[in-house]
Amino acid sequence: MREFVFALEHESGTNPVADVLAAHPDATIRSLSCHVTEDHLWRVDHAEGSPEALEALEGAYSESSYCADCLVKDDCGADCEIKVLDRSSDTLVVYTHWDRTDVCTSVPHLALEHLGEGLLFETEREGRRYRWRIVLGNGTPIGDFVDALGEEVDDCTGLELLRLADVDPEPDAEGPLSREQRAALRAAVERGYYETPRRIDLSELAAELELPRSTLSYRLRRAEAELATTFVRGETGEALFPRL
Incomplete structure (x- = not known):
């Protein structure tokens, strides 16, 4: 298996969740699960932060214009479902699901199209930075996926390629650090x-x-x-x- 790691950087005003995270440096979001089919995307996210940050994040998730991970900047017309699964003073767990329209696209959908099935997705969000880790099979070419992702990411979102490496379940000789x-x-x-x-x-x-x-x-x-x-x-x- 190999892992491909990259990061998106959202400009101000282009993503409501990124705007909240930028305004609340104490808050972070990581994915508990992320799944995609040709016509659907659903995921569960775990957010941590101050009560004020979590309240703002809950509002950002619920904005009518926000569809989790959709790369289309205009209204894509997707039917998006938001559910809060757990809420405490310092944690927020949110389920999101949307039905894909003809114009919808996302990182998982592009990965499914160009990298095939059987992928594992892991994400972390802090500030305007959105880090993706995709685990895929050995020998799977990623060039077409990177090109397609670059075409979908407009001037409002930066793209940084971080790592493509074999997944080694054991620590190397120098310890657990990369x-x-x-x-x-x-x-x-x-x-x-x-x-x-x-x-x-x-x-x-x-x-x-x-x-x-x-x-x-x-x-x-x-x-x-x-x-x-x-x-x-x-x-x-x-x-x-x-x-x-």
């Missing part, structure tokens, strides 16, 4: 990003590494999360990679 995460973390330590006070800020470090600021931020956060998880599980005796 090569990109290790490089980002090493550069951050060497340049004094973690010192108090900092000798370099995130924007300066990203410029030195010739990376978008959002990409560097994402890699550092993922590396920090992996290291924290490894530390805590090591202290409690829990295996980081339990036998399945």
Whole structure:
């Protein structure tokens, strides 16, 4: 199996959910499930954040003009169903479903058309950045999918290709971090990003590494999360990679 990872970046005013996330940096959304057929798309999302952020997100999901993941900027005419499955002070779980019209398209629909069936989708949203991870079969060509996605993404949405790699269920010799995460973390330590006070800020470090600021931020956060998880599980005796 291989994984293809890329990110979309929504401009202000082009996506109501992205606008709310940009206004509430404490809020994040990850997909619990995402499924697609030729005529339908349905998914379950788990959002975390302050009560104010979650209230705003619930409103954004319910906007009549919003259809989850539809790349058509004008009214596509799709029948979209929204249901709140769970709500607490700091979490929101939302189910969305829409019936595809002749003009509707989305990342999962493009993937189904160009990559075939049997795909797994994983998404994370923070600010205006929308990260996709698609797990697909070995040898599946992705060129047509990337071209089609580029054609559907207009000037209001940026597209960044992050990674195409084999999916390895076991940690490599250097630990659970990816090569990109290790490089980002090493550069951050060497340049004094973690010192108090900092000798370099995130924007300066990203410029030195010739990376978008959002990409560097994402890699550092993922590396920090992996290291924290490894530390805590090591202290409690829990295996980081339990036998399945």
